[in-house]
Amino acid sequence: MLRKSEPASRYDNVWRASEPYMRARKNDVNDVHIPISFAFARKLLEIYSDADEDVVSLAIILHDIGLRSIDMAEFMEKGFGPNMMQSDVRVLHENEGVRLSRKVLETTGWPESVIVAVAEIIDGHDTRPQARSLNDRLVRDADKLWRFTVTGVSVVCDWFKMNPHQYTARLEQEVAVLETEAAR
């Protein structure tokens, strides 16, 4: 059954409040990644009506806000190097994400229960092996699905210094890592 969704404009104040953090770095991937992943999260929410619309929407907007506190050259080197998903810079962007998301959500008047639920998803979103909840599963999928778009392939090819043929071969293996049937 389809849920009666809130309009996406419900989160406009959060986009605005998070913008200074998102734009703190040059070539900020969040400008590209977050809007595309947000659109995927909204699609998944239409399908998985048991998920919490506010928590999922806010968590996907804010999950990488902690990248702001990290030197981008260091993140590109260590966050994408050997053992990249367990690297210290990955953990740091998650911890900073928990801290900054609280700041943004308090400023924009969201209740404590939502702030805590969003933080639970952001905490360990790259480094935790398991999802904690349905909300978490949708955010994890939306976080990955942007890479399957033409824009995502272009951006990530540049990060990994791969051509689209090489990268899409790698992406094919990542389908198995997606949490939900709808995302796959």
Ligand SMILES: [Fe+2]
């Ligand atoms: Fe992340």
Ligand SMILES: [Fe+2]
């Ligand atoms: Fe992300």
